[in-house]
Amino acid sequence: MKTENPKSEIRNPQSEIPEQWQPKILAFLCNWCSYAGADLAGVSRIQYPTNVRVIRVPCSGRINPLFIFSALRQGIDGVLVSGCHPGDCHYISGNLVARRKFALLKNWLEYVGIEPERVQFSWVSAAEGGRFAEILQKVVDGVKQVGPIQKLTKDI
């Protein structure tokens, strides 16, 4: 029994996506490949959506699933985690160990009913500026389709 109805703290599902709405995307990029890939996209003047906020991490193996839960709870509409291609990890196997964790996490969030578009994983090398832009565009498009995050989000 709770006197404060807990459900009132969950935003009402909006059937329509507001017209002016732009999603907030958080990208965790590994220092050695994906961050450099994003950098290359910028240097090469490849256009990619401006919705993204980048957090540079030493390795995709550094990603704690709690980072992702925290982001969603604070109102981030979509999360992209990107690391080196399998086999190319600066720390030899960081991304390979992380890959197992990501596979489970992806399934787990989808299982409880979070839209799969919200949390995505990719491999981008330092040479793939174009690929980074394309993936990011895909993430933004996907998140735009599912609309602003409502599940897990906390209002205080």
Next chain:
Amino acid sequence: MKTENPQSTIRNPYIPYPVRIDKITIENADRDLKTLKLVFLNKEDEESFQYLPGQFAELSVFGKGESPIGIASSPTEQGFLLFTVKRVGVLTSDLHDSEEGRIIGVRGPLGKPYPLDVMEGKNVVIVGGGFAFTTLRSTIRYILAPQNRSRFEKVTCIYGARSPGELMYKEELKEWEANPDIDMHITVDKGDESWTGREGFVPTVLKQVAPSADNAIALVCGPPIMLKFTFPVLLELDFAPEMIVVSLEMRMKCGIGKCGRCNIGNTYVCKDGPVYTYRQLQSLPAEY
């Protein structure tokens, strides 16, 4: 910043007074002790904040929480409050990172002060160790104030820290050493090349100084290990257990005896303490 419910006649005891950090002083060589000088934003708050040496207050930063800290200033020092804060947790780290001019909150005064009425007309022996010296500073200031000095007899103070750099209130210590009104014995566990003063642990120095227990009361404040070794020395010097007064620390939240976490036996450190006599402690479980 008034949040009182207009209908309610009682003051909400959970809402702090707003204060401004007027000055920040780094106290030690490790730079993890800072003294905050706080000034009330509202005159009426300052007037209702009437305290005595030994009491504490909850320092409050919205977004970080609250922490109980002993009041280092004396009520004889008008217009401000002093708190010496060690960097340990979330809130204290935030306070350490503060800049002068920042607005924070103070809730209190809380707890019971040192037994000034009992101390009156007596010799006062002050034994302090480390950064627990804060409320003892308040007491010394209070006693040395011209309007109060005649109420107390001889004042002896033994204060120790790990190293010379860890001694707090250095300017005042110098002042007091020169002051005939107080007999200062400053010691460090281990000196450095520039240190010419005493070396040795507080209990040892206490034994050497051997203040008389005749018509005397001892105030003790320090880390648990110091307390453990100081009590036997005081008892040996013939201090009666009820004439040994100690100030304790506990994890606290509400500060007003409701949240239920700071109890030692049937007493709450926040409202029945933090000042206890050794006699009281003997009858309480050693859960502190």
Next chain:
Amino acid sequence: MRQKTNLSDELKWVARKLFEENRIDLLIGYEKGTLPLHNRPCFVSSVEGVDKLVWDSLCANNLATYLPRLFTRTHRPKGWKPPRVAIVAKGCDARSVVGLIKEKQAPRENIVILGVPCDGVVDLRKIEDALDGACPVSAKVAEDGSIMLQLDSGKSVQVSREKALFDACSDCPYPDAPVFDIRIGREIGDKSARRPFKDVEEFEAKSPEPRWKYFLEEMSKCIRCYACRQACPNCYCPTCFAEQTQPKWLGVGADLPEVMYFHLGRIFHQAGRCVDCGACVRACPMGIDLRIFTRKMVKDVQELFGYEAGISLDEPPPLCTFKMEDDESFITEP
């Protein structure tokens, strides 16, 4: 095949022997509880305490949860030596013990696993349902596994084994301890072929919204007493992420986003550890259906990495290792 009547005696005999030969300092087992349907954990430290030991299908708790705290070195007096501990272990409990040993929470050489054959423990809630408000004063497990209850009204009721059995037990693939030092009674036999995840598959087949709705409903029952975590043998973190302050991952309130965050995190943290013993569900005072969620982890770990928790002491935990050919069909490609 069933030999319940003498299993307790055999257990007592073995326990007595272990103490007499000075092979253990402590035995964790079960004793009769104060409530009719609840046998409870007990700690026996000498031969004198052996007689209170019991073993039957009313012994539901997973005793492995007590192991890590016996071996933490904080707050120990000088000269403290880790105790030698015997633990009564059903199949699931033994698997938890294996997990704890692998994760260095309990030293193998200090543990004597007493494997007991288990063909399921009773579910208190199911029996309460069957009684529909009537108050039992005593309970007994009959030869055939059914539960005989004496009611306060003087009547007696029999609840069949099938109706009384805990859900996790009816599809349990490991009724015997896969790793043990001493076996009590006779082996029930290999049921490892029985691994249905029908409930999880049905849940997966639903569309996202009903899945979310169910998750939400279950989570809104939570009062954050942390009984699930405390009862779970694999939740041994000295400071749970839910209580860390630097960084502070989540708030301590009972509002839904916090509750969901806690359970999402805790259950995910059990990936590769969870043995589906159901301790969390049994401990939950609010009757939250946690297993539908915890079992997803069990299933995925099994399907993706071919790993089952607590079966062998040698296999590395699945999230500490990798294979080049691990599935990456989930990776977003341009």
Next chain:
Amino acid sequence: MAETITARAMEKKKFADFTRAIVDNGYQLYGPAIEGREAIIAQIAEQADVSFDYRNFKMSPKDLFLSQSEVLCRFCRGEIVPDAAADDGRRVLLGIRPCDAKAISLMDKVFLQEPADSYYKRKRDNTVVISAVCSSPEDTCFCTSVGGSPASTEGSDILLTDLGESYLLEPVTPKGEDFLNRFSSLTRNASKNEVREKERIVEEAASRMQKMDLEGIAERFAKAFESDLWDTPSQRCLGCGICTYFCPTCHCFDVTDETLHENGRRLRTWDSCMYSLFTLHASGHNPRPSQRERTRQRFMHKFSYSVDNYGELFCVGCGRCIKHCPVNIDLREVIAP
């Protein structure tokens, strides 16, 4: 007897009108709702079929006075801002058992003691408590051993008894009397037979509970502080918060700040002395380092410290901690002489 004069009675068929009148008078009505096999307290609208045919509520009503999560104040960018949602409104709490009502009177001793807790006081002042005499105690109940009774009036404003055809309504406090007077058209004077029937019900219920002699338990526990009395229960204890969360008198709380972007709030939440972090100092020192000290604290607080500080046992014998403990730590075994 004076009681027979003030006691009122109400025909059962009028009870629906009574609840409707309560709601119409601007009260929020909290009363029993059945969820599965369990009775819970829920806000009820103007509905007729309120029945008191349950043993006890699954959780105690303490949440209505000391919410599990309660906002103490809100702030924005580090500065306090007035909170709009401060007023709870007037409430009627209907159908709690006398044990839980007594628990409220115990919580009063903590929260109304100076300095009064303004949040608790407001909720307490705004609530009329109508408790319902307990006629079917559970096998875990032991209120008569801790100074209670199935018809204890402490903490209640009005005591209600289900007499089969009618309800007996006995005002306990002036607040309860005022409240009943407002609805006097729905009640009549109770007959002597009705009062006698109530006494019979109470005696019958009390006789079904085992009674322990707890005389001098405070001193007994104080002496047993270092004894091995705590070893057995604490070895088994998992360190979860069930006993404290379900206890109607456990009131320990935590205060934490939460922020999201520029907004924040200071939150008071239930806490539990059974948690290892409860007394952990920032320095890493913990005065109660193991479950043994924590278990002992809970028992000492309820049966010894509370007697010293408030002259009362802080246990009302509702038995919830016994019923819900996952490892069957039975409080009765620990406190038994």
